[in-house]
Amino acid sequence: MILIWGEPQTSKNAIVNKTVDWDECLKICYESATCTMAWNSNDSCTMYNFNSMSPVVKGSSKNGSVVAFKVTSPENQCPVGLNPPTFDNQNATGRLYVNNYPPSFPYYVNYTMYFDNGIWKMSYIRTDGCRGTFNHIIQYSNNSGLCVYTFMATNDGSFDYDQSLELCKSEDQYLAGLVEKEDFKWFENKGQELRKLTKSKDIYARIDGVRYTTCRSNLKTADCRSPKGFKFTGRTISNFNNYKWVSNSSAMATKNDNCLVMVSVKIDVRGCPYDTAPLKTQLVFCSRRAWSFPDLHFN
The missing domain is CATH 3.10.100.10 (Mannose-Binding Protein A, subunit A)
Structure with a gap:
């Protein structure tokens, strides 16, 4: 998990948990098959799945809002540059494997975090194991x-x-x-x-x-x-x-x-x-x- 100063533009469709501390929040998101981001909001744990992630406005230590991104990084290395987790403006990536079969077919999600005019955004590609009428x-x-x-x-x-x-x-x-x-x-x-x-x-x-x-x-x-x-x-x-x-x-x-x-x-x-x-x-x-x-x- 890579931590930055920032604030999501919305918490719509996010998962809010007020019973865990920040460290436990990070652990839950990291171990989740679908979570890609967590936000330390008013002492609440707000987690975002890949399909509900909000753009994040860059902040600073002054407002104290912390966001954690789940991205792939070289072992024991943190991003460098002005805008982590984009690794000195090189897009950061992550990969999820979601398998809840049955009832839902398994799928992969390959996602990219990128920085655009002061805002972190995410795009992703979903690869389905099966789709359509298959049962x-x-x-x-x-x-x-x-x-x-x-x-x-x-x-x-x-x-x-x-x-x-x-x-x-x-x-x-x-x-x-x-x-x-x-x-x-x-x-x-x-x-x-x-x-x-x-x-x-x-x-x-x-x-x-x-x-x-x-x-x-x-x-x-x-x-x-x-x-x-x-x-x-x-x-x-x-x-x-x-x-x-x-x-x-x-x-x-x-x-x-x-x-x-x-x-x-x-x-x-x-x-x-x-x-x-x-x-x-x-x-x-x-x-x-x-x-x-x-x-x-x-x-």
């Missing part, structure tokens, strides 16, 4: 993830492959491609949960993957049994290592069995048309790579 995020150990949206039949109908593609596309998404171990665990659990809510309890769920035409008469070749034998519209599927097959990737009980589906907790190759498979396809899993959305800029 779930699968978070991976490497800090990447997958945003997921589910369509579920409300009657006794069935989704065919082309319809499923269009449904996902309508939400700026793709049919869900399963890659990571976390994907399979999540989709297996979600499939089991949702099948209890569908009219037909034994069902398929559409996922990404349709067999290339050239492989439909060459099922046993190594390439056709691998992801190279299937067209994927979304994520790159490099191997089937995590796939638990009902039989295997070359399954083709009928000539229409060319689309990957989930059944219970396994993967099968079944009919692309809705009426050519033993079970009804009443779930469609759509997805999009997390952290792939355009940044949001705020001044």
